[in-house]
Amino acid sequence: MGLFSKKIKDITVTTIAEGKYVPIEKVPDKVFSSKMMGDGFAILPSNGKIYAPVSGTVASVFPTKHAITISEKNGLQILIHLGIDTVELNGVPFNILVQEGEKIKQDQLIAEIDLQKLKDSQKDSTCMMLITNMDDVKELTNLDLADSSAITVGTDMVEAKLK
Numbered sequence: 485m486g487l488f489s490k491k492i493k494d495i496t497v498t499t500i501a502e503g504k505y506v507p508i509e510k511v512p513d514k515v516f517s518s519k520m521m522g523d524g525f526a527i528l529p530s531n532g533k534i535y536a537p538v539s540g541t542v543a544s545v546f547p548t549k550h551a552i553t554i555s556e557k558n559g560l561q562i563l564i565h566l567g568i569d570t571v572e573l574n575g576v577p578f579n580i581l582v583q584e585g586e587k588i589k590q591d592q593l594i595a596e597i598d599l600q601k602l603k604d605s606q607k608d609s610t611c612m613m614l615i616t617n618m619d620d621v622k623e624l625t626n627l628d629l630a631d632s633s634a635i636t637v638g639t640d641m642v643e644a645k646l647k
């Protein structure tokens with residue numbers, strides 16, 4: 485290994501929720517399914533508890549509480565989007581358990597969604613985990629999950645190799 489060589493960082497991203505796996509291409513919203521905001525995966529949550537997919541720092545919590553961004557220590561930028569078209573709910577069904585600037589650990593509980601309130605609002609509860617800085621990713625490997633696989637906390641979802 486030379487003085488200026490850079491080791492490729494492999495980052496394993498775990499699930500954001502317990503529930504059913506949904507490939508990002510099958511999310512019922514073109515912004516996400518077309519990977520316009522980044523690549524990743526989605527979960528249809530079974531209990532409304534949302535977990536950190538990586539260790540890092542909370543970069544932002546959107547004022548409407550529908551999204552959280554995390555900066556992973558090696559530079560991976562993560563967006564967790566809670567539900568579809570939920571920005572207009574002004575945070576009502578969400579309880580965010582972290583603050584901007586807070587250091588968090590992978591698989592730490594970071595938010596809760598009142599799934600009944602989402603249903604009553606006629607909103608889709610699918611939650612997305614997106615890597616937003618795909619230009620910095622050399623390779624993203626989705627681990628072998630069948631559509632609708634039952635996912636539990638700590639399940640490895642994707643592996644990212646940074647450039």
